[in-house]
Amino acid sequence: MLTKSMAGEWGQHGVRVNAIAPGYFKTEMNAALVADEKFSSWLTGRTPMRRWGDVEELAGAAGFLASDAASFVTGQTLLVDGGITSVL
Structure with a gap:
């Protein structure tokens, strides 16, 4: 909004x-969740890409939105979540 x-x-x-x-990305802050086999298995099982995201993958989205390729893009929220919101 x-x-x-x-x-x-x-x-x-x-x-x-x-x-x-x-979506869910591996970071130092959530290392305990990433290491929790039960949670990690549950998460990757629900995520269409079947894995956690790597923070480097956010750079492409940010780069696109900051580039001239997105010069007519405004008011949008770009989901970078491995597809998890499409199945919730």
Whole structure:
């Protein structure tokens, strides 16, 4: 909602406002969950890509949204989640 609202307000000034909605990614902060075999198995079993994301995979999404290739993209939330929200 905030992304769309800001895009509507700032678009007239040439400002693009987009968001990235990450799914489950391996990080130092959630290392205990990644290491928890039961949870990790449950998660990867529910995720269509059948794995955790690597934080480096967010860079491509951010790079696209910041690039000229997305010059007419605003007010969008890009899901980078291995497809998990498509099956919830």
